[in-house]
Amino acid sequence: xxxxxxxxxxxxxxxxxxxxxxxxxxxxxxxxxxxxxxxxxxxxxxxxxxxxxxxxxxxxxxxxxxxxxxxxxxxxxxxxxxxxxxxxxxxxxxxxxxxxxxxxxxxxxxxxxxxxxxxxxxxxxxxxxxxxxxxxxxxxxxxxxxxxxxxxxxxxxxxxxxxxxxxxxxxxxxxxxxxxxxxxxxxxxxxxxxxxxxxxxxxxxxxxxxxxxxxxxxxxxxxxxxxxxxxxxxxxxxxxxxxxxxxxxxxxxxxxxxxxxxxxxxxxxxxxxxxxxxxxxxxxxxxxxxxxxxxxxxxxxxxxxxxxxxxxxxxxxxxxxxxxxxxxxxxxxxxxxxxxxxxxxxxxxxxxxxxxxxxxxxxxxxxxxxxxxxxxxxxxxxxxxxxxxxxxxxxxxxxxxxxxxxxxxxxxxxxxxxxxxxxxxxxxxxxxxxxxxxxxxxxxxxxxxxxxxxxxxxxxxxxxxxxxxxxxxxxxxxxxxxxxxxxxxxxxxxxxxxxxxxxxxxxxxxxxxxxxxxxxxxxxxxxxxxxxxxxxxxxx
RNA sequence: GCGCCUGUAGCUCAACUGGAUAGAGCGACGGACUUCGAAUCCGUAGGUUGCGUGUUCAAGUCACGCCAGGCGCGCCA
Numbered sequence: 001x002x003x004x005x006x007x008x009x010x011x012x013x014x015x016x017x018x019x020x021x022x023x024x025x026x027x028x029x030x031x032x033x034x035x036x037x038x039x040x041x042x043x044x045x046x047x048x049x050x051x052x053x054x055x056x057x058x059x060x061x062x063x064x065x066x067x068x069x070x071x072x073x074x075x076x077x078x079x080x081x082x083x084x085x086x087x088x089x090x091x092x093x094x095x096x097x098x099x100x101x102x103x104x105x106x107x108x109x110x111x112x113x114x115x116x117x118x119x120x121x122x123x124x125x126x127x128x129x130x131x132x133x134x135x136x137x138x139x140x141x142x143x144x145x146x147x148x149x150x151x152x153x154x155x156x157x158x159x160x161x162x163x164x165x166x167x168x169x170x171x172x173x174x175x176x177x178x179x180x181x182x183x184x185x186x187x188x189x190x191x192x193x194x195x196x197x198x199x200x201x202x203x204x205x206x207x208x209x210x211x212x213x214x215x216x217x218x219x220x221x222x223x224x225x226x227x228x229x230x231x232x233x234x235x236x237x238x239x240x241x242x243x244x245x246x247x248x249x250x251x252x253x254x255x256x257x258x259x260x261x262x263x264x265x266x267x268x269x270x271x272x273x274x275x276x277x278x279x280x281x282x283x284x285x286x287x288x289x290x291x292x293x294x295x296x297x298x299x300x301x302x303x304x305x306x307x308x309x310x311x312x313x314x315x316x317x318x319x320x321x322x323x324x325x326x327x328x329x330x331x332x333x334x335x336x337x338x339x340x341x342x343x344x345x346x347x348x349x350x351x352x353x354x355x356x357x358x359x360x361x362x363x364x365x366x367x368x369x370x371x372x373x374x375x376x377x378x379x380x381x382x383x384x385x386x387x388x389x390x391x392x393x394x395x396x397x398x399x400x401x402x403x404x405x406x407x408x409x410x411x412x413x414x415x416x417x418x419x420x421x422x423x424x425x426x427x428x429x430x431x432x433x434x435x436x437x438x439x440x441x442x443x444x445x446x447x448x449x450x451x452x453x454x455x456x457x458x459x460x461x462x463x464x465x466x467x468x469x470x471x472x473x474x475x476x477x478x479x480x481x482x483x484x485x486x487x488x489x490x491x492x493x494x495x496x497x498x499x500x501x502x503x504x505x506x507x508x509x510x511x512x513x514x515x516x517x518x519x520x521x522x523x524x525x526x527x528x529x530x531x532x533x534x535x536x537x538x539x540x
Numbered sequence: 541g542c543g544c545c546u547g548u549a550g551c552u553c554a555a556c557u558g559g560a561u562a563g564a565g566c567g568a569c570g571g572a573c574u575u576c577g578a579a580u581c582c583g584u585a586g587g588u589u590g591c592g593u594g595u596u597c598a599a600g601u602c603a604c605g606c607c608a609g610g611c612g613c614g615c616c617a
Contacts, residue, residue, distance in 0.1 A: 041563095043561080044560065058596090090559075328612085328617090409566080
């Protein structure tokens with residue numbers, strides 16, 4: 001590289017994303033148009049493409065091809081080694097091999113687009129009345145992965161779990177437990193109709209008996225604590241750690257529920273009807289107004305929940321993300337209405353709806369009913385299927401996709417399912433590195449990458465360099481499944497390269513260059529899997 | 541009845557804010573190990589993108605209307 005080049009490189013190396021650099025350059029040539037850079041489809045020339053000529057052609061009254069011709073004349077950058085215009089008007093860019101290879105020496109596993117913004121992601125948050133179900137498990141996988149990815153991308157993200165330790169459900173829980181205690185003492189159990197009938201209630205009842213706890217208030221506290229601990233343990237087994245566990249009762253203690261109620265009343269956003277107090281959520285686009293205090297003076301879920309979100313806002317987060325199941329989509333309007341009513345812009349809150357999960361076994365869907373006691377828990381799933389497989393499977397679908405989890409497939413194909421495919425690529429690389437080491441060939445950073453001329457080497461290098469762009473896409477879409485697809489692709493590029501070329505050969509310099517390339521590959525595979533919460537064994 | 545999600549190869553799913561010949565994996569069939577890990581690779585077959593109309597240079601993607609499945613629609617959470 002001559003001295004002239006290095007000045008240019010300095011500018012470009014401020015960013016490890018080729019796509020962003022291209023965008024920046026194009027933006028200067030076409031300032032009024034939003035620039036979009038795509039990957040070139042298989043079989044077409046170049047690496048990245050833009051459709052900007054197609055976009056602006058009609059405005060200029062010229063054909064897209066003519067516009068493209070004019071645009072590329074202004075285009076000159078050492079990063080680009082070739083430009084092709086393709087029918088009906090795409091401009092395709094080929095990235096200079098030298099530039100690509102230089103980028104490999106840069107940090108490729110993180111990006112800095114978050115401006116240190118604080119993000120709070122709340123997920124799972126199931127009631128402390130039983131074990132964690134499969135739908136919540138999916139949310140756990142998505143939420144945990146998002147936290148990891150956002151933190152790798154320059155944000156400060158935290159995971160939070162909200163414990164509903166107050167209200168009618170908890171009263172019913174305590175009563176159900178008490179009845180089971182009576183039953184264990186030889187009396188007849190009279191579990192409330194809407195109570196908890198599952199066998200697992202007996203376990204906590206047993207403990208309470210042996211602890212000689214019998215007042216309803218103590219039973220309530222003990223039971224909540226009992227189930228929260230079970231949930232926490234399950235989540236830890238699943239590799240999901242929360243930064244904060246917030247109790248609904250704390251929100252009450254802080255007086256936030258009263259604060260919210262007062263604000264709503266002062267703003268004349270409530271009214272009484274049939275002895276109940278309504279919040280005028282229709283004014284915020286909801287289909288109906290919602291009760292916040294019932295005629296028997298109970299708060300509904302909504303009131304403390306608005307207060308909880310006020311609490312989140314007061315903790316100075318820039319963005320709040322909630323991951324909910326599909327059964328909660330109807331709550332979006334009323335909760336956002338609450339945030340609006342308090343005087344905040346509701347776009348601070350993003351709701352991700354993670355669609356439902358259905359378990360399939362022997363070609364049949366398992367029916368899941370909490371009431372009938374036939375629902376499958378995360379615990380039970382983890383007993384059957386390795387954690388890595390569960391997490392990877394949950395993260396292989398976009399959030400809005402309904403997910404069919406085929407238990408037979410997860411187990412039967414365990415040797416050829418995608419998670420092992422990715423892990424295998426990593427283990428294979430580690431094995432090659434060990435092989436090289438046996439022959440006293442050590443990894444070195446300072447290698448002559450210009451020796452990389454094979455098609456498969458360049459393809460692999462390009463794939464490695466997409467990693468930051470994948471992070472950027474996930475940050476924009478909140479879709480961690482993009483990472484699983486990327487890793488499968490990267491693994492494929494490696495296997496393909498491996499099939500065609502030897503790493504360790506008599507050519508010393510080339511060996512070092514290839515060792516460098518596969519070490520980079522292993523690094524990205526490892527970091528990518530880590531972001532999914534999937535392990536990355538050296539051997540398998 | 542209203543709202544949200546989904547409908548793409550035999551199965552499970554991709555296709556990035558509308559872009560190029562709609563792509564993978566599994567399953568099926570046929571090939572590749574004397575050399576760094578064959579948990580790998582290569583090839584073949586498989587499609588009226590649920591149906592219809594519209595919008596435009598361009599529609600799997602957007603709009604409208606149907607059809608099918610799921611989930612919600614409470615003084616429950």
